[in-house]
Amino acid sequence: RKEVEQDPGPFNVPEGATVAFNCTYSNSASQSFFWYRQDCRKEPKLLMSVYSSGNEDGRFTAQLNRASQYISLLIRDSKLSDSATYLCVVNIGGKLIFGQGTELSVKP
């Protein structure tokens, strides 16, 4: 079983749609959680940290359920510029463990 598993995608959605990404992690020692986005041939960029209380940044909402070892990302009112690969990431002892990534393509 992979340490971090994500929906493989791709997700193809129209502009304005709401899209949800799910992620599960296997190591209960995981201590912090993040979503990164990566554009084609670019570096991963931190999108947001994820907390048990949930957190929101504009159109993006992230949730963490430690009991279920589940992380989610919701994107509302999706834009063309949201097209990218979204990486679910957990930090175990300072090592970032990445999921395989979910590709999102937002179409006009």
Added chain:
Amino acid sequence: DTEVTQTPKHLVMGMTNKKSLKCEQHMGHRAMYWYKQKAKKPPELMFVYSYEKLSINESVPSRFSPECPNSSLLNLHLHALQPEDSALYLCASSQGGVSSYNEQFFGPGTRLTVL
């Protein structure tokens, strides 16, 4: 200054060459990382330096040799690489030393091709 820089952007080398990748950050971060990323795959951790000391080596072959000359700089020395080592090499940094809690910030990467 909130960025991690890497040079060169692209590198083509033969299997007998020796080359170096460079990474620099001026955010006062005390942990620095090397990752390798193949196409359509997530980044894989190679090395971690915390307070200028090597703290994690993910069983990387000795043809890759990291060096941390000071708290702002990280090098990766390459020697006798194989074609399968062709990849995007990413440097990252995080505040404080290696921590279970800090986010990491990535440089733009060096795209390496080994012929």
